[in-house]
Amino acid sequence: MDADELREALQRAGYVSDPALAGTLWFAGRLERPLLVEGEAGVGKTALAHAWAAALQRPLIRLQCYEGLDLQHAAYEWNYAKQLLAIRLSEDGAAPAGLADLFSRDYLLERPLLAALASPRPCVLLIDEIDRADEAFEAFLLETLGEFQLSIPEFGTVRATQPPAVVLTSNGTRELSDALRRRCLYHYLDYPDAARETAIVRQAVPGAAGRLAEQVVDFVQRLRREDLAKSPGIAETLDWLRALAALGEQQLPDDPERLLQSFGCLLKTREDRFQIDAERVRRLAAGARNAASSGV
Numbered sequence: 001m002d003a004d005e006l007r008e009a010l011q012r013a014g015y016v017s018d019p020a021l022a023g024t025l026w027f028a029g030r031l032e033r034p035l036l037v038e039g040e041a042g043v044g045k046t047a048l049a050h051a052w053a054a055a056l057q058r059p060l061i062r063l064q065c066y067e068g069l070d071l072q073h074a075a076y077e078w079n080y081a082k083q084l085l086a087i088r089l090s091e092d093g094a095a096p097a098g099l100a101d102l103f104s105r106d107y108l109l110e111r112p113l114l115a116a117l118a119s120p121r122p123c124v125l126l127i128d129e130i131d132r133a134d135e136a137f138e139a140f141l142l143e144t145l146g147e148f149q150l151s152i153p154e155f156g157t158v159r160a161t162q163p164p165a166v167v168l169t170s171n172g173t174r175e176l177s178d179a180l181r182r183r184c185l186y187h188y189l190d191y192p193d194a195a196r197e198t199a200i201v202r203q204a205v206p207g208a209a210g211r212l213a214e215q216v217v218d219f220v221q222r223l224r225r226e227d228l229a230k231s232p233g234i235a236e237t238l239d240w241l242r243a244l245a246a247l248g249e250q251q252l253p254d255d256p257e258r259l260l261q262s263f264g265c266l267l268k269t270r271e272d273r274f275q276i277d278a279e280r281v282r283r284l285a286a287g288a289r290n291a292a293s294s295g296v
Helices: 003-012 019-031 043-057 080-091 099-103 113-117 134-149 177-181 194-204 209-225 232-244 254-262 272-274 278-294
Strands: 037-038 062-066 076-079 106-110 122-127 147-153 157-159 167-172 185-188
Touching: 003 043, 019 037, 019 043, 019 167, 037 043, 043 062, 043 122, 043 147, 043 167, 062 113, 062 147, 080 099, 106 185, 113 122, 113 134, 113 147, 113 157, 134 147, 134 177, 147 194, 194 209, 209 278, 232 272, 254 278
Parallel strands: 037 167, 037 185, 062 122, 122 167
Antiparallel strands: 076 106, 147 157
């Protein structure tokens, strides 16, 4: 499929992309290069990998990164219990086993990286929030990302027979190395504009009133321009729209206190919650209602 067809496939999978994102994703697949997607939390980076897997009809293998992530949890580990049992059986003469046999594939436990490389069918590998892992783990990834292989000292090198499509996401909590960036194509995923966010919410929450969806998007777009510690992402927009729809609202209510009752869906820090008071909510909601009425 070409880039336009990929964009349509993403749309069918529930992901509304723009031409630039779909084009970069298409290049990543065509060139068999990993794609590094950076952006604020909540803009749809992880959802992109899920949608790409659905569009390609491939299984998704996910590695969630965190501080202290090591090879045992990310790549592979040896099945020590099974190795110990084999040694005991060998000592008892119940089964032949040499030390060399203990490091065969039979005793190897696959974690996400090895599972993606060893997969008999093409898959999508999501390395989520790579910026949360430390620099040592990032350096370990270079072989996998650059050559689609994994070196295991006791066993040898495992090379992918079907190179996975790889998506790495980063929230920018730390700077990634130049070596990792060079091995990847790159896309910065920003907050969507009003038109794309409206398309997203209409697809994700089809049961919500059209006027309410438009006003919610306009309100959130205005809210992101406020001085917030954590601007609401697309996930928060969807949660808030679902909450208002569940209350039976057909448009944003005039009463700011009624809106504030649902702000647990939208604002996720104490300082933001107390900064956005009833008067500011009234102003933002009035602007959103007027914009929707005038078609702006």
